[in-house]
Amino acid sequence: MTNAYVIVGAGLGGAKAAQTLREQGFTGPVVLIGDERERPYERPPLSKGYLLGKDEREKIYVHTPQWYAEHDVDLRLGTRVTAVDPAAHEVTTADGGRLGYAKLLLTTGSAPRRLAVPGADLAGVHYLRQAHESDRLKDAFQPGGRVVVIGAGWIGLETAAAAVSAGAHVTVLEAAELPLLRVLGREVAQVFADLHREHGVDLRPSARIAELTGSAGTVDGVLLADGTRIPADAVVVGVGITPNTDLATAAGLAVDNGIVTDEHLRTSAMDVYAAGDVANAYHPFLGRHIRVEHWANALNQPQAAARVMLGEDVSYDRLPYFYTDQYDLGMEYTGYVEPDGYDQVVFRGDPASGEFVAFWLAGGRVLAGMNVNVWDVTKPIQELIRSREIVDPGRLADPQAPLSSSAG
Template sequence: MGTGTDEAIVIVGASLAGAKAAEALREAGHDGPVLLLGKEHERPYERPPLSKGYLLGSTEREKIYVHPPQWYADHDVTLRLGTTVTAVDPAAHTVTLADDGRIGYRKLLLTTGSSPRKLPVPGADLPGVHYLRRVGDSERLKEALRPGARIVVIGAGWIGLETAAAARAAGAEVTVLESAGLPLLRVLGREVAEVFAGLHRDHGVDLRFGVQVEALTGGPGAVTGVRLGDGATVAADAVIVGIGITPNTALAEAAGLETDNGVRTDQWLRTSDPDIHAAGDVANAFHPLFGKHIRVEHWANALNQPQTAARAMLGQDAAYDRVPYFFSDQYDLGMEYTGYVEPEGYDRVVFRGDVPGREFIAFWLSGGKVLAGMNVNVWDVTDPIRELVRSGRPVDPAALADPARPLTEL
């Protein structure tokens, strides 16, 4: 069966990126068919609340959705949920669905996102082992976070630390297991990672670094523990696995598109096929500011890249050069990070403010240039931090560290 038309713009992935792309297409003046295809049965929603407000119970379910239910019909966007795309045929300009239906497209946008990395040890499929990616995952985890429950978190990245904070807020006992020497070590480096280690210790989390998970123990009914490489076992009523994500590139690879840590695109988010674009977690896009391909797994990318992709698909001049941004909330610590630093890609960190009191800004520098800045419980500074990153000019570290010197004057 065939649906769609040769003039249709088809978006595969009814995610935040997919929904914002549909919105951007209409705002940019496209009046032809727009089809948004999603595997899940939920209309597009935002993922940050799943490990933050929604998991904590402070954000209502209706608040997580990108658009109200009627928005899609009002804007003549065909939203098809519970729809799995099994193949893309660039030569025929069609996508094939799981029911063998085919949809023709003029332009195709891949917003297929990413999937949590699975824990490759025995017992990882036991009941009570949680991954966090979909709204249902958050709801199941919320039920497990109860006073006195023994929660073991495997992985001290952003998801691991945010869920650990939510578990402590619910009154659970929390152990975090991490193979590296500190939380967020690859992302933040030792200097700032120490801040997050102290934060979680101060809130009663048992942090264990340099450990290897050998197996999850339990029976048919539930997981009961995590066995470590040294033979020790950590008792668990539930286990949260947060060991990273993998971009969903299977469709692109099978279609012959160029992939490398995601679907490779140019700065216009165009893939190796000129009629196929990619945006969000799945896109490894050339960034003109940094002069290299980067793949950013954060909310702001999924929010903003679709505007560029939509305009580029319509033949308008648009390149994606936004400075990467993300945020996190843990206990009473709120932070925003602006910029991009590869692991060990900096030569010094400069702090401004009260680090022990967790009210400061940290700057990562290389050759005197600001690569990134993170404001912790200090607000309304992301714009000047972004400008420092974008300028690429050397900055006096002493001035950077001096709270009396306005960032806008550096």
Template sequence: MADAEQIVIVGASLAGATAAETLREDGWSGRIVLIGSEKSLPYERPPLSKDVLLGKAGTDSAQLHDQQWYDDHTIDLRLGTTVTAIDPAAHTVTLDDGSQVPYTKLLIATGSRVRQLDVPGADLPGVHYLRTAEESQALTEAYAAKPRVVVVGAGWIGLEAASAARERGCEVTVVEPQPTALAAVLGEEVGGLFADFHREHGVQFRFGTGVEGFEGTDKVTGVKVTGGEVIPADLVIVGVGVRPNTELAEAAGIEVATPENGSGIVTGADLQTKVADVYAAGDVVRWDHPLLGRSVRVEHWQNAKDTGAAAAKSMLGEDVSHDAIPYFFTDQFDLGMEYAGEVPRGTSYHVVLRGDPKSGAYLAFWLDDDNRVLAGMHVNTWDTIDAVSALIRSRKQVDPARLADTSVELSEI
């Protein structure tokens, strides 16, 4: 690409900012326009549900770079600006002020937004979501008063929010329609271990329970659950998942997977869509994974960094076949966990535990019917995630008994 050409990145997200950084690191000196709807400098989300909620850090600690960095790298960063349309034929994007920005290559890194509950009282003050830096700051300030907290949803965000609230001295109840925590991600056996761990730290659960509405007049005072009971609450945190922001792409005629097929902007392994010069990265991309042999969409921090960098290289004409193993981590109370791999919904699997969960340090593996490792995680057991990823990449059959045997090195399985 010639220096006179211009790359436009829609979404000043982790994926978008990482792409801009990679473009410069790979030696390209042409123009880069990075456009974001939020007014905050691009930031990472993990600190928002961890150290920021614990009151250990401010939201500025999550920033990738300060403004000077963008100036020094000649990146035209346009914050508080929304792209309203993409015209692939004209190679332009339209901004909310009606102006148009031309592009030679376009990266869509629009991320995702929280799923909102459509129930009575959902707009009451005191009902919070946790996605943005502003929302995280509001929650950490609210925690200081030690309110009675009800968390709706026992997924990763819900459990991290519950953990932080308990550590800040709040009374916490988690409401979840599934039979246990993290059931959709880890299954009932391992999800139950996380639920037990939280109970040991004073978190109360209402599993198999839905939310019918929120009570209160000027502010939320309770959560009405299935059957009509009202759980008292001074503060509610809703964590029921996210939706990828695919509307811009869809309106521009760029292929988007249906919700039944996992949603996301469809790309090849090179993160390029079927529309010329248009790429996607981050939460919003569903790409053909060359190792796993299927399309995947991943909503975690590492994926934003990996796909942002890979998309940048692809835009510069490098040979890209993005095969990173999905990875994420969590910190809750004194528990640290890393997870690699993916168990597709509807897949038949069995779980192998390595170590005793009661000790607080163990590994878990998800194996398919042919005893191939689909995914694995370690809890308070460090320096093993590379070995876990290697087992997934190998696609070889393993002996479950040896996998469970802590006297056998993972590298020897």
């Protein structure tokens, strides 16, 4: 099947790439391979609506079960690809099967970083990346239960909010001084620290984990480096993710914090492309390679890669975008800021009120914006960023001034 377009990684990205190939008129064989047994699904609900019990399971899936057959997509679930041979244009699966390809797209995603302390393998220690793990968390979050969350990133904070909503007593342990400090900076990270403490979370910054303690093979506490022991009925670990690059590395592709691609999502090997969490792609607007681990990138970048595979001249230059829902806080973030890559934060509205927009500036230019419980401003924020114009901080901070008039 040497004329096949093969996609390795049957998550949101792989499913949207297959859909795009068909929508753009490709009539040749499309093979979508995934090592999970679940058909392609979206991951944000696993720590949001589905975990909270607000969304039915069927809502997580990208397509209906019938869609793949109806669109002649050969969906191979529970199948692990063990090798890629760019010279032979061939992939090998764990059962020894070989499959030729004309074009290959890697949407292999990422995996949670594992906690490397004694006791990390005890029962009752949870990670969250797959649907069955969200199911286990639902069972673990019980009224009056003691939940310890290690890591105050997006997954850690969203699971903490879900545990609180289920009636559990929640402790969050974070190595940094504030949650999300590297992502948001001190000024805005404080908003999330205050939010969780207001909802009864015992947030402990600058925490160092020494050991997870257990009884009869099940976790019962977290021991800190200072000797403090925190009782736990369940522990959630959210200390970041690592791109799944083993296949690419073994195949000789350029890998550096992900699979390196150009702005067209082409890798260093002919006819091999990468998209989603695993891709460290050159971004034409930002003028650098970036790897984005959020839903919007997994949704949109593989669609661009599919069009490039079909011969279209497409560059992926969407600004990074992500969102979160925690308690009564809804947030959207647009743009890109390196840690410590800004020199000013401007607030439009009072963060204490729960409704505001924050802007990160460098040299008077807007790099990113985050709207909290303020809606329909993503497009003007994008326009401000793309304009690269010097803004007037006073007008930017004025809720009555149109964002389009904030340029100085």
